[in-house]
Each structure stands twice: as structure tokens, then as C-alpha cells.
Amino acid sequence: MTPILRVKEIVAGYEDFTVIHNLSMTVEAGSFVGILGKNGCGKSTLLKTLSRILSPNQGTVYLNEHKLEEYDSRTFAKNLGCVRQETDVVFPFTVREIVLMGRHPYAGRLNPLSAEDLKIADEMMQITNTTHLAGRLITEVSGGERQRVLIARTLAQQPKILLLDEPTSHLDIQHQIEILSLIQNLTPKITVVGVFHDLNLAAQFCDRLILMGKGTILADGTPAEVLTTEMIGACFQVDMIACIHPNTGKPHLIPAYTGKEEQVSLRVHVISGGGTGTDLLHTLYSRGCQITAGVLAANDTDALTTRVLGIETVRETPFEKISDNSIDQVSQIIKDTDVIVVTGMPIGYGNLANLEILKETTKPVYFIGEIQDYTKGAAEEIKKDLIRKGAFTVSNIPELLSRILP
């Protein structure tokens, strides 16, 4: 398929300051491409070059296989619309007037705007949720409202390709999602290339991501191909964990450390399941504890968390009863641990052994949350017995931390 946009070996920048170094890329028609990268790496400069605000010093940009400079300004505006970060709206036009400016490429030299132009402007205000602002002055609306108005104006151009420089930077979370869903729904009729800082939102909405280094492309592919722990580390010099979001199936990045970076000497074994341990595992991990976990079914949500965090875990085949081998492994681990924490996990006969293992231990045991007992009381009996022998109950993670951390 012929790409709608083809960038060939461009070098671009400001006077004698080169920002983009020999960059090549293509954009397929109908796709939603996100451009990501550190502050100052050249994302806006690239967008300016694609939208003809800046001419490349070397190389060529083709729109539908025609060089950008071959287009007259009206035809160009009908093909490509750009919503920029720093916008030039300083005069007190009404919101409707601003949106109607998007129709200028279609108006004749002497012709006023047609009924069709008014209809399209109204439509664009409707889909960007700005209709109620139509009579207000652009200089008197909020940053987020203004951003939505500028998107409406550019959409009124009815471009075939839409470039967006941080389209959600001023928007609250509701409007971020609203605008990104709106933009996503424009594809495949319209091609979209947008600069984003929120990696997780970009992963959720874009079908392709381009990660930029200093004026070059570091990675280009699907969100799963680009947003890897290694790539994010190399690009942003941060320690992030790339996991797959259970609801979206898209990559989701979380900071590897949210608290202390140094290891604390506390060894904690977590017995959990069904996602009841996920928050606890992340919290202990961020506090630098040395964590072990299990026995967990290999497909359990908590098992996924331990895999992502690189926690030593005893895993069992899903839907199988806990085996003697797994029990032996946990018994061995428990011998070396300082503290054992049991979450309010679902316990049936298949995993009752997770509690039975604790009958023999002399290590402190903490129960956090009520276990969900599917064993006609057998699990509750073991828990009560362990509490009689000195196990503790705590009601939440902060209370647990206050009791166990040095």
C-alpha cells in the first residue's frame, strides 16, 4: 500500500541548530500513529516539518507521493490539518468564528461561507463537545476548552491527515479519553499522527508508536513492540515495568520503584491468589523487600504480577491440586523468610495446602483481609488455629507495613 506520508532522510532544525538528523519514516493511510520521546528530542520539530511550518534543510516529505512544496496552500489545508502546541489565537473571536476558520480553504475568494460550511462547523463543535461555547470568546475559555475548539477548527478543514501536538496536554482525564476516543474513531477515514507524553494513553489508543531519541527514531512498531521495559529505559532513563493491561490487552507501564530504591533486609513470603496479593506485592517490591510467593496457579493474576516483578514464585499447573513438590518448595522457602503474609484469597480444597504448610512454621504469620473460604470451614479452622498460636491479623497494607518494616 502506498503510504499517505513519506519522510525521506530529512535533516531539520533552527538556523545552525540541527534537531532532526537524517530521519525517514512512512505513515500508512488510516492509521493512528503516536510519536513519543523525551522533552526536547524533536517531536514538535518533526511535526512542524510535516506540516510545512518548517522546511527541512535536507531530504523530502511526500504527502500522497507529492512533495509538500508542490501543494498550493488551499489544497494543502484540505489534505493536512495540524493542531499545534503553541497556538496563535490571541484575538477575541468567538468559538464559532474560530471553528469556521477551518472552512477557509473551501470558501471562494469573494464568497461568504456557505450553509454547508456552517453545518460542518456545527458538526465539529458537536463532536468535540464545544457547542455550548459557540458564542463565547476564545480568549475567555479555559485551556482545555480552547484545546477542544482548536481540534474542532482543524477537523472543520476535513483534512485527510491530522497532526496533533500533545492534543490532550490541557485536558482533564474525562476530556482526554473523550478526545482520544473521538480521534481514534476518525480513523481509518482520517490518518492521525500525534505527539503524546502519556505512554499508557498512547498505548491504548494508537495502533503504531514511534519512539524518538535525539532527532532520530529509536523504535517503530505496535505498542507492544515499542513500549518494552528495555526500550523505555534506554529512551527515558527510567526504570519502568512493562506489563499487559488485563482490561485492554495493551502494554501498560508502571514505575519499577515508587519508594525506597535500596533493598531492605526483610524477607517476606506472600501467600495469595486471585489478584488479592497484587497491591501488596507491588507495595513490598517498591519498599525494597526481598519477596517470595506461592503456591500460585501459574495463570493467576498474582502469578502474573510476580512474573512481571521478577519475584521468586512457586507455581502450580492451573486447576491442579497443590502438589507435594510445590509444598516442599514453599516449606524450604519459608525456612529462610522473616515474615509470612496471607491475603484474603479464595481458598478451596485444591489450594488448602497453602494454609496447611503454615501449621509447622515458627515464623511470624500475618493475615491481611478475610480469606474467602470454599472448604466448608476447613480453611477457617486452620486460620483460627494459627491465630491461637500467635499469628496476627491486620486490616490493611499500611498497618502491615507499620508492623513488619524495620
Ligand SMILES: Nc1ncnc2c1ncn2[C@@H]1O[C@H](COP(=O)(O)OP(=O)(O)OP(=O)(O)O)[C@@H](O)[C@H]1O
Ligand atoms: N523556534 C526554535 N528555535 C530554536 N530552537 C528551538 C526552537 N524550537 C525548539 N527548539 C529546540 O529544538 C529542540 C527540539 O525541540 P522540540 O520542541 O522539537 O522538542 P520536543 O520533543 O517536541 O519537546 P517537548 O516534549 O518538550 O515538547 C530543543 O532543544 C528546543 O530547545
